[in-house]
């Protein structure tokens with residue numbers, strides 16, 4: 001049985017016929033996405049899975065409004081995306097912290113623009129620092145933190161602004177296995193308490209199946225949506241990851257991803 005209650009209304013994000021061509025100043029243009037169509041429901045947790053270079057980050061940047069949509073359209077709550085906004089919080093693949101600001105100041109930064117009174121901002125920042133397990137490191141600078149701690153700071157900063165949708169680009173990719181598992185269950189717990197739409201990019205099939213309501217598997221570059229797999233598991237079961245249903249789903253999704261990874265490798269090896 002599916003435990004996550006995705007919204008029953010219309011889609012919150014509509015992606016239709018989107019292509020994305022990078023035109024680097026030197027070298028050949030790269031078609032990163034080709035005819036991508038996808039809908040994400042309100043409060044749904046959608047994972048995007050696909051081989052390296054298939055355009056996952058590109059798709060996330062387009063939804064975030066960090067890149068312009070040139071072909072096709074992307075609607076958010078019915079309106080075309082015109083640029084970045086506080087309604088869409090993004091956690092980047094590579095940590096994007098201000099190196100000259102402390103953990104606390106990095107988390108406070110986004111809140112300062114949102115206008116609650118100072119004490120409330122400080123309280124809220126602290127609660128998200130605590131939530132990601134960085135209590136005691138409030139006054140540390142990014143250069144004094146491990147990769148995982150930097151990423152947790154970035155997650156705290158994004159969660160603190162309470163965006164309508166969370167765009168997460170391999171947020172746990174750089175973490176050790178233990179921290180990664182902890183963060184995965186923390187994220188699920190946060191999401192259950194305050195369900196919001198999440199688009200979560202990962203390379204990790206288990207992570208996608210564990211976290212998501214649906215897993216969209218992308219093809220090798222140029223990226224298209226190959227298949228969408230509905231994940232029907234009882235996520236409230238603490239032992240779900242050991243269940244045969246979980247293992248079978250991971251196997252099924254692995255099969256889809258492996259085919260594309262092989263194609264991507266062949267494309268890299270061919271002249």
Ligand SMILES: Nc1ncnc2c1ncn2[C@@H]1O[C@H](COP(=O)(O)OP(=O)(O)OP(=O)(O)O)[C@@H](O)[C@H]1O
Nearest residue numbers: 022024030032051052053054055056057058059221
């Ligand atoms: N700024 C850019 N200029 C030119 N090409 C780019 C640029 N950014 C990405 N690309 C190319 O577009 C394709 C898709 O890149 P993207 O970063 O979206 O892939 P990805 O699926 O996120 O990969 P990974 O899993 O390695 O993070 C890649 O082939 C990449 O080389």
Ligand SMILES: [Mg+2]
Nearest residue numbers: 056057058093
């Ligand atoms: Mg990427």
